[in-house]
Amino acid sequence: MIWAVRLRFVGTLLACVVLLLRASTAAADDIAFGADSLPHLVKNAQLIITADEPKRLQSDPAKSSLDDPTHARYALYSVKVSNVQKGSVDIGSEIRVAFPESLNVRKLEEMSNSILFLRPFADRDLKITNLPEDQLTYLVVSGRYGAVGASQANRAVAIRDYLAASAAGDEGVLRWTQTHVSSADPFIQRSAVVDLYFKRDLPKAIEQLTGVLKSVSVLPENKTTAINALQASGTVAAIQPLRDLAEDRLTPVSVRQSAVKAFSDLPGGKSVLQTWSSSSDKVLAPAAKSAIQKMDR
Amino acid sequence: MRHFLLCILAIFPTITFAADVKITKPEGDRLTMEPAIAVEGTGSPEGGIVNININGPGGTAVSTRILGGRWSSSNLSLLPGLNIIDAAIGDKRIAIIVVRGSDGIERRPHQKVRFVWNAGVDDQLRKLATGSLSAVLSEQQLVYFTSAVEARVVEVFSAFYKSLDVEVVAVAGPDVHTMSMLAIDDSLFGSSPFDCGNLKPKEISEIHVGTYRRSMTEEFDRWLPMRKEDTLDVRIEDVAQALGRTSAHEFGHALGLVGEAEDRRCVWMDGCDGGHNCEAFDDLHAEARRFDHGWHIMDPGGNTDDNARLAEPDTKQRTNPRVPAIFEPFGLSYLVTILPRS
Numbered sequence: 158m159i160w161a162v163r164l165r166f167v168g169t170l171l172a173c174v175v176l177l178l179r180a181s182t183a184a185a186d187d188i189a190f191g192a193d194s195l196p197h198l199v200k201n202a203q204l205i206i207t208a209d210e211p212k213r214l215q216s217d218p219a220k221s222s223l224d225d226p227t228h229a230r231y232a233l234y235s236v237k238v239s240n241v242q243k244g245s246v247d248i249g250s251e252i253r254v255a256f257p258e259s260l261n262v263r264k265l266e267e268m269s270n271s272i273l274f275l276r277p278f279a280d281r282d283l284k285i286t287n288l289p290e291d292q293l294t295y296l297v298v299s300g301r302y303g304a305v306g307a308s309q310a311n312r313a314v315a316i317r318d319y320l321a322a323s324a325a326g327d328e329g330v331l332r333w334t335q336t337h338v339s340s341a342d343p344f345i346q347r348s349a350v351v352d353l354y355f356k357r358d359l360p361k362a363i364e365q366l367t368g369v370l371k372s373v374s375v376l377p378e379n380k381t382t383a384i385n386a387l388q389a390s391g392t393v394a395a396i397q398p399l400r401d402l403a404e405d406r407l408t409p410v411s412v413r414q415s416a417v418k419a420f421s422d423l424p425g426g427k428s429v430l431q432t433w434s435s436s437s438d439k440v441l442a443p444a445a446k447s448a449i450q451k452m453d454r
Numbered sequence: 455m456r457h458f459l460l461c462i463l464a465i466f467p468t469i470t471f472a473a474d475v476k477i478t479k480p481e482g483d484r485l486t487m488e489p490a491i492a493v494e495g496t497g498s499p500e501g502g503i504v505n506i507n508i509n510g511p512g513g514t515a516v517s518t519r520i521l522g523g524r525w526s527s528s529n530l531s532l533l534p535g536l537n538i539i540d541a542a543i544g545d546k547r548i549a550i551i552v553v554r555g556s557d558g559i560e561r562r563p564h565q566k567v568r569f570v571w572n573a574g575v576d577d578q579l580r581k582l583a584t585g586s587l588s589a590v591l592s593e594q595q596l597v598y599f600t601s602a603v604e605a606r607v608v609e610v611f612s613a614f615y616k617s618l619d620v621e622v623v624a625v626a627g628p629d630v631h632t633m634s635m636l637a638i639d640d641s642l643f644g645s646s647p648f649d650c651g652n653l654k655p656k657e658i659s660e661i662h663v664g665t666y667r668r669s670m671t672e673e674f675d676r677w678l679p680m681r682k683e684d685t686l687d688v689r690i691e692d693v694a695q696a697l698g699r700t701s702a703h704e705f706g707h708a709l710g711l712v713g714e715a716e717d718r719r720c721v722w723m724d725g726c727d728g729g730h731n732c733e734a735f736d737d738l739h740a741e742a743r744r745f746d747h748g749w750h751i752m753d754p755g756g757n758t759d760d761n762a763r764l765a766e767p768d769t770k771q772r773t774n775p776r777v778p779a780i781f782e783p784f785g786l787s788y789l790v791t792i793l794p795r796s
């Protein structure tokens with residue numbers, strides 16, 4: 158009896174190792190801009206749940222040949238629903254969820270106590286995957302970016318608040334972004350900046366985006382997203398904050414370069430670039446020359 | 455007179471001995487598989503001493519003299535991975551980075567690629583055309599659209615790899631990589647296996663045409679400078695550029711770009727964000743410019759500007775000719791290492 162238990166334990170352990178190794182198989186992907194953030198995830202999810210007790214399941218072997226170019230490949234799991242934030246499914250039920258193979262979670266544990274953004278596969282899509290067609294299966298929107306850990310402080314609350322805000326339209330979302338754009342949670346912070354990017358035609362968004370440039374709490378990569386948004390808006394209000402950022406030698410080089418490049422699309426931008434191109438600043442001058450070259454092309 | 459002479463003497467060293475230093479070889483942020491390299495450059499003043507350092511205190515340090523405006527030093531050892539090469543004279547300093555690769559990266563056999571347009575893809579392309587254009591399209595126009603897009607995608611893809619030993623072929627084979635064009639719509643534009651060193655010539659990359667269809671119709675406003683009033687030929691080019699670029703991006707992964715810390719091999723490529731060019735790397739190394747918001751082919755999709763996928767640098771108006779993304783110098787130097795065109 159004891160040996161049977163030990164053997165079962167070893168067998169389970171080996172299966173876990175295999176699954177973990179498979180989950181960490183190197184693969185790569187191409188997703189849309191902002192697909193890793195709340196605006197995209199919430200918009201594309203019909204069901205948002207808190208999941209637990211993940212188990213790896215087998216895909217359809219008949220459709221999983223490595224030589225088969227006719228089926229898209231997914232990793233299939235079952236999870237238990239411990240909470241529902243959007244949509245309708247029974248709490249405590251087990252549902253099937255699938256990640257594109259190249260955007261699979263790296264470790265099974267990533268799905269424990271995670272918020273999953275889901276939508277059901279259309280029948281026509283399910284047929285051209287390697288997934289069994291006999292049961293309802295949900296696609297995890299944006300793969301592992303749509304499996305968001307719920308244990309970070311205040312994250313679940315921020316997501317719940319975002320759901321309410323997005324139901325209230327642009328005004329509601331902009332109130333949410335104002336609160337969360339300096340969040341210490343990188344996922345929430347990026348989500349706020351991406352939302353401001355997509356709402357850059359609105360004056361209140363422009364106001365918040367210029368505030369992002371001055372904030373010490375915003376990560377450099379999110380600042381460049383804000384810079385891109387202001388560049389695309391072509392707004393006069395962006396000129397001075399972008400200029401201050403470009404000329405600030407304490408700002409990371411890549412952020413300064415992005416700020417310089419933004420002047421290609423701002424009113425009077427070319428003359429600012431020409432001034433910088435003849436300066437002795439080792440970041441401003443080459444970035445400005447490159448931007449002018451592209452403008453003159 | 456004495457004051458005049460004193461002024462001349464004070465500025466004479468500045469005029470005569472103005473220092474300058476540049477590194478002309480190797481080019482910055484390139485891959486080498488060699489354990490040691492030669493470093494060359496230009497500089498002034500004539501006869502001045504250039505101090506060369508690799509990897510800071512504790513690294514390699516040599517000095518060499520400027521002769522005929524040039525300086526050089528050979529057989530300087532590199533560490534595996536990132537190396538910072540610094541040349542200085544007086545208060546002038548310049549630095550570049552060079553990456554010494556490992557994992558046995560070497561020249562690989564001629565690489566073939568084929569495109570498979572799976573069932574349902576034509577339907578997705580037709581829906582993309584009708585959903586993104588205000589004109590009512592005839593059956594003939596829709597047939598033309600799909601065949602023109604499929605032909606143009608291959609041309610766009612081929613252009614990205616024209617300087618490399620890559621060939622598009624029509625049939626499968628043990629040495630043929632397959633670009634599987636699928637009708638699926640699942641929030642992914644593309645997917646491929648990451649193969650450091652391109653050890654497996656026969657693999658499958660997926661391009662999810664359905665995802666592009668959904669985005670370019672239901673989220674049309676984000677795809678500036680696309681307009682509903684565009685002509686059919688303009689839309690053909692838009693779609694072909696987007697699908698061709700994603701194909702080139704996924705094939706880049708299958709050839710071995712861009713290894714990151716979580717990978718078993720090619721970690722020294724310093725990728726991030728799911729195996730892509732890393733903005734954080736550029737923040738750490740002012741000499742690098744790997745990430746460019748989608749204007750470098752291996753930039754992460756989540757931070758790729760939508761208009762970069764269209765090869766349109768200006769969201770307010772069309773650019774002719776279009777300006778596709780490029781492989782940035784480090785990525786290209788890796789590709790030239792494994793698949794140089796003879």
